Amino acid sequence: MSEPRCLLCEIVDGKIQAEMVLETGRIAAVVNRSEALAPGHCVFFPKRHAASLHDLDDAELAEILPAIKRVATAMGIPTYNVLQNNGALAGQTVFQAHVHLIPKPSEHEGLRRLHEPPGPIDHTPLIRRLKERLRA
Numbered sequence: 001m002s003e004p005r006c007l008l009c010e011i012v013d014g015k016i017q018a019e020m021v022l023e024t025g026r027i028a029a030v031v032n033r034s035e036a037l038a039p040g041h042c043v044f045f046p047k048r049h050a051a052s053l054h055d056l057d058d059a060e061l062a063e064i065l066p067a068i069k070r071v072a073t074a075m076g077i078p079t080y081n082v083l084q085n086n087g088a089l090a091g092q093t094v095f096q097a098h099v100h101l102i103p104k105p106s107e108h109e110g111l112r113r114l115h116e117p118p119g120p121i122d123h124t125p126l127i128r129r130l131k132e133r134l135r136a
């Protein structure tokens with residue numbers, strides 16, 4: 001059975017053109033040309049298909065943040081956001097895990113805050129489950 005294919009897999013295979021900015025053994029980074037929020041908006045992703053963050057190997061994860069640091073440093077951007085969405089409800093539109101590096105050069109470019117905090121939230125059930133499972 002073959003792996004699922006997606007836009008990012010097609011880029012890795014060279015079937016879709018993209019401007020590669022960095023490549024390591026396990027991951028690649030390209031300029032986001034289709035939905036860029038600011039000049040220099042790049043997307044970092046594993047070279048194999050994996051839908052969500054929790055599907056990535058620790059080794060892949062370990063290459064992503066240093067790669068983002070290298071690119072942000074090389075671009076010389078002092079203000080930026082790092083964003084990672086999992087699942088359609090969370091805003092994921094390409095269903096291969098990827099991490100955005102979004103420069104924030106001005107108030108009106110880059111990532112914008114869309115929501116105000118909704119007020120007091122009860123974390124108890126989720127945190128109780130988390131602590132039980134981390135202990136197990």
Ligand SMILES: [Zn+2]
Nearest residue numbers: 006009049096
């Ligand atoms: Zn893919």
